[in-house]
Amino acid sequence: MNRITLSPRIRITPYHASTAAAGVSDISVYNQMVMPTSYGDLKAEYDRLINGVAIWDVSVERQVQISGPDAHVATQYFTARDITNMVEGQGKYVAMCDHAGRILNDPVLMKLSGNRYWFSIADNNMLLWCKGIAAERGWDVEVIEPDVSPLAVQGPKAEDLIAELFGEHVRELKYFWFTETELDGIPLVLCRSGWSKQGGFELFLQDGSRGDDLWAKIVAAGEKYDIGPGAPNHVERVESGLLSFGGDNTPDSNPLEVGMQRYVDTDTDVEYIGKAALQAVVAAGGPERLFVGVNVAGDLTEAWPLPVRTPIMQDGQQVGTLAAIVHSHRLGRTIGLAQISRAVVEAGTMVDVQTPEGPRPATTQQLPFL
Amino acid sequence: MNRITLSPRIRITPYHASTAAAGVSDISVYNQMVMPTSYGDLKAEYDRLINGVAIWDVSVERQVQISGPDAHVATQYFTARDITNMVEGQGKYVAMCDHAGRILNDPVLMKLSGNRYWFSIADNNMLLWCKGIAAERGWDVEVIEPDVSPLAVQGPKAEDLIAELFGEHVRELKYFWFTETELDGIPLVLCRSGWSKQGGFELFLQDGSRGDDLWAKIVAAGEKYDIGPGAPNHVERVESGLLSFGGDNTPDSNPLEVGMQRYVDTDTDVEYIGKAALQAVVAAGGPERLFVGVNVAGDLTEAWPLPVRTPIMQDGQQVGTLAAIVHSHRLGRTIGLAQISRAVVEAGTMVDVQTPEGPRPATTQQLPFL
Numbered sequence: 001m002n003r004i005t006l007s008p009r010i011r012i013t014p015y016h017a018s019t020a021a022a023g024v025s026d027i028s029v030y031n032q033m034v035m036p037t038s039y040g041d042l043k044a045e046y047d048r049l050i051n052g053v054a055i056w057d058v059s060v061e062r063q064v065q066i067s068g069p070d071a072h073v074a075t076q077y078f079t080a081r082d083i084t085n086m087v088e089g090q091g092k093y094v095a096m097c098d099h100a101g102r103i104l105n106d107p108v109l110m111k112l113s114g115n116r117y118w119f120s121i122a123d124n125n126m127l128l129w130c131k132g133i134a135a136e137r138g139w140d141v142e143v144i145e146p147d148v149s150p151l152a153v154q155g156p157k158a159e160d161l162i163a164e165l166f167g168e169h170v171r172e173l174k175y176f177w178f179t180e181t182e183l184d185g186i187p188l189v190l191c192r193s194g195w196s197k198q199g200g201f202e203l204f205l206q207d208g209s210r211g212d213d214l215w216a217k218i219v220a221a222g223e224k225y226d227i228g229p230g231a232p233n234h235v236e237r238v239e240s241g242l243l244s245f246g247g248d249n250t251p252d253s254n255p256l257e258v259g260m261q262r263y264v265d266t267d268t269d270v271e272y273i274g275k276a277a278l279q280a281v282v283a284a285g286g287p288e289r290l291f292v293g294v295n296v297a298g299d300l301t302e303a304w305p306l307p308v309r310t311p312i313m314q315d316g317q318q319v320g321t322l323a324a325i326v327h328s329h330r331l332g333r334t335i336g337l338a339q340i341s342r343a344v345v346e347a348g349t350m351v352d353v354q355t356p357e358g359p360r361p362a363t364t365q366q367l368p369f370l
Numbered sequence: 371m372n373r374i375t376l377s378p379r380i381r382i383t384p385y386h387a388s389t390a391a392a393g394v395s396d397i398s399v400y401n402q403m404v405m406p407t408s409y410g411d412l413k414a415e416y417d418r419l420i421n422g423v424a425i426w427d428v429s430v431e432r433q434v435q436i437s438g439p440d441a442h443v444a445t446q447y448f449t450a451r452d453i454t455n456m457v458e459g460q461g462k463y464v465a466m467c468d469h470a471g472r473i474l475n476d477p478v479l480m481k482l483s484g485n486r487y488w489f490s491i492a493d494n495n496m497l498l499w500c501k502g503i504a505a506e507r508g509w510d511v512e513v514i515e516p517d518v519s520p521l522a523v524q525g526p527k528a529e530d531l532i533a534e535l536f537g538e539h540v541r542e543l544k545y546f547w548f549t550e551t552e553l554d555g556i557p558l559v560l561c562r563s564g565w566s567k568q569g570g571f572e573l574f575l576q577d578g579s580r581g582d583d584l585w586a587k588i589v590a591a592g593e594k595y596d597i598g599p600g601a602p603n604h605v606e607r608v609e610s611g612l613l614s615f616g617g618d619n620t621p622d623s624n625p626l627e628v629g630m631q632r633y634v635d636t637d638t639d640v641e642y643i644g645k646a647a648l649q650a651v652v653a654a655g656g657p658e659r660l661f662v663g664v665n666v667a668g669d670l671t672e673a674w675p676l677p678v679r680t681p682i683m684q685d686g687q688q689v690g691t692l693a694a695i696v697h698s699h700r701l702g703r704t705i706g707l708a709q710i711s712r713a714v715v716e717a718g719t720m721v722d723v724q725t726p727e728g729p730r731p732a733t734t735q736q737l738p739f740l
Binding site: 003007008029037124131137245309324 | 372373374375376377378379380382394395396397398399400402407408468469474493494495498499501502503505506507614615616617618643677678679693694
C-alpha cells in the first residue's frame with residue numbers, strides 16, 4: 001500500500017482538521033480533492049453504517065452551479081433527462097453525456113430556483129464541460145463551482161439525529177429533495193441523499209470556513225446515537241448496487257449500460273447533448289451491455305480487490321468486465337459489480353471471473369443485492 | 371502520511387509492474403491516474419537527476435489528440451499562441467485558456483502532421499474541454515486520448531544513453547522537437563523534453579501493452595550510467611522555476627500570471643479561446659500578479675511543506691500566495707515559488723511568508739533560481 005504525496009494541486013476539504021483528529025488512515029483523490037476512505041477499521045465503519053449513524057466528509061462531491069437568465073435552457077441541455085416539470089427544492093438523479101451519448105457523469109441535479117441549479121457531481125471535471133459549452137453557445141449564464149462542501153450523515157439513526165438538530169419537518173423530505181437552512185448560523189442546504197442505501201442526509205455546507213464547526217456540532221449531537229466517522233463504504237455500495245462513476249463503467253459506456261435506463265428520457269421534445277445517439281441505441285433494441293451483480297464462487301482472498309477492471313469470460317470469449325468484488329457481510333458470500341453483454345445476462349448463463357488465482361464460476365443477477 | 375485507496379476509477383500505468391518492482395513508495399493522482407512520486411530516498415533521487423540519469427513513469431501526462439480535416443483550426447482555437455508557422459516534428463509550450471482568459475492547462479503541443487496534433491497535458495481534463503467545443507462547433511475532427519504513455523529519461527547522462535539506443539542523430543534534436551521511431555519493435559515518439567532542467571528526453575510509448583518491456587530495455591542500457599528510478603522532483607523543479615499547473619496558480623489566474631508571458635500571443639490575427647480577455651490584460655498594462663521565486667529566511671522545518679497554498683503578507687495585507695517551499699540542496703537555502711502582486715515584485719520590497727511557526731521574512735526574485 002503506497003503513501004500519498006499531497007500538494008496544493010490536490011485540495012484539502014473544510015473538514016480536514018476534523019477528519020485528521022478523528023484518525024483518518026486512508027484517502028483517495030476525487031475531483032482533484034482529498035477524499036477520506038477509512039479511519040482504520042472498515043468492518044466497524046460498515047457496522048456503524050448498517051446499524052447506527054456515521055459522519056462522512058464527502059466534500060469531493062463538488063457542485064457545478066448554473067445560474068442566470070438562461071440557466072434552465074443550459075441545465076436541460078447538459079442533462080439526458082427531461083427536467084421540464086422539476087420544481088424548486090427537488091433533486092433528480094441524472095446522466096450527463098457527450099455528443100456521442102457516452103456518460104460523463106451521474107450527478108444529482110438540484111433546482112435551487114428557476115434560474116439556479118446545482119449538479120452535485122461524481123469524479124470528472126463537469127465545470128470545464130459546462131463552462132466551455134455555455135460560452136460557445138453564448139448563453140447568459142454564470143457557471144461556477146460555489147463554496148459548497150457536503151457532509152453526509154448516513155445510517156438508520158441519521159433521521160432521528162437530523163430531526164433533533166433541524167426539526168421534525170425533515171422527516172417529511174422526499175428522497176433527493178432539499179431545503180435551504182442553517183445550523184447555529186452555519187448556512188447549508190439539507191438534502192435527503194447520500195451514497196448508501198441505509199438512509200440519511202447530506203448537509204451542503206455553504207461556508208468553507210465553518211467546516212470544523214459543523215462537524216463538531218453533528219458529532220456532539222450524535223454522541224447519544226454513538227455516531228462515528230466513516231466514508232463511502234465499498235462493501236455496502238456493492239450490496240446496494242450503487243454506481244461508482246468512472247470505475248464501474250468503461251469510458252465508452254452510455255447511461256443505459258450503467259443501470260440508468262429509468263433516468264434517461266429519449267422520448268421527449270427537449271434538446272440535450274447526446275439525445276440523438278441515445279435514441280439510436282433505443283431504436284436498435286437497447287444497450288449492448290448491462291450493469292449487473294455477479295455472485296462469485298468461493299471466498300474473497302487477500303489478492304482482492306484489485307485496483308483494475310478485470311475480464312469476465314464465457315467459452316473463452318470476453319463478455320464483460322468486473323469493476324468491484326467484495327465479501328458481503330450480510331449475505332455471507334462473494335459478490336461483485338460488472339458490465340456484461342446483454343445477451344449473456346438475458347440468457348442467465350454462467351460466466352467466469354478472472355481472479356488472480358485463475359477463473360472462478362459466477363452467476364449474474366439484477367441489482368441491488370440487498 | 372495517509373495511505374491511498376486505489377480503485378478502477380484511478381488508472382494504473384503501463385509501467386505499473388516495473389515501478390512496483392523498483393520499490394515505489396509514494397504516489398500521487400494526476401489526470402485520474404497513478405503517478406509515482408518517490409522510491410523512498412528523495413535525496414538520492416535528486417542527486418541522480420542532477421548528476422546522472424533517472425527513469426520516470428510520467429504516463430499521467432496524457433495526450434489529447436486532435437486529428438482530421440479541421441485539426442489545425444481546432445488546435446489553434448484551443449491554444450493561446452500563434453501556431454501558424456509550426457512544422458511537423460515540432461513541439462511548443464503553450465497555454466490553453468477559458469473564454470475569460472484563465473489558464474486551464476500548460477501542455478506541450480506537438481505537431482505530428484498537418485492534421486494531427488497532441489496536447490501533452492498537465493492535470494486537468496482537456497479531453498472533455500476539446501471534445502465538447504469541437505462538437506458544438508461542428509468541426510470535422512476526432513478528439514481522443516490515444517494509447518500513449520510517456521516515460522522520461524532525465525539528467526546530464528540521458529543524452530548519451532538515448533544516443534546509444536536510438537542513434538547519434540538524437541543529439542541534434544532541438545528542445546521540444548521529436549521524431550517517430552521504435553525500440554526493438556516498440557512504437558514510440560522520442561522528444562527532447564521532460565519536467566526538469568537537467569536535460570533529457572521523453573519516450574512517448576504508443577503501445578500500452580509494452581510498458582514493462584520498454585522500462586526493462588532502458589534500465590538495461592542505462593546500467594553503465596548507473597540509471598535509477600525517480601519521479602518529477604519537487605526540489606529541482608522549484609530551483610528551476612517550473613510551473614506545477616493547478617498547484618502553483620490560483621484557479622482564476624491568466625497565463626501572464628504564471629510566468630508564460632513569452633508563450634502567449636495577443637498581437638495576432640488567429641482566433642483562440644480567451645484572446646479578447648488576454649488582450650484586455652495587456653491593454654490594461656499587464657498582469658496583476660507575477661510568478662516569482664522567494665528566498666525565505668531560516669531553515670525548512672519538519673512542518674513544511676504544507677499541502678496547501680499559504681498567504682504572503684506585506685504590512686498586514688495579503689500580497690500573494692506561496693505554492694511551494696523547499697530546501698535547495700545546491701543553493702543551501704530555503705526557496706519557494708509564489709504568485710505575488712506585480713507592484714510588490716517590481717518594488718523589490720520584503721514580504722512575510724506565513725509559515726506554521728509564524729511569519730518569516732522573504733525577498734522575491736526572478737525565476738529560475740538555477
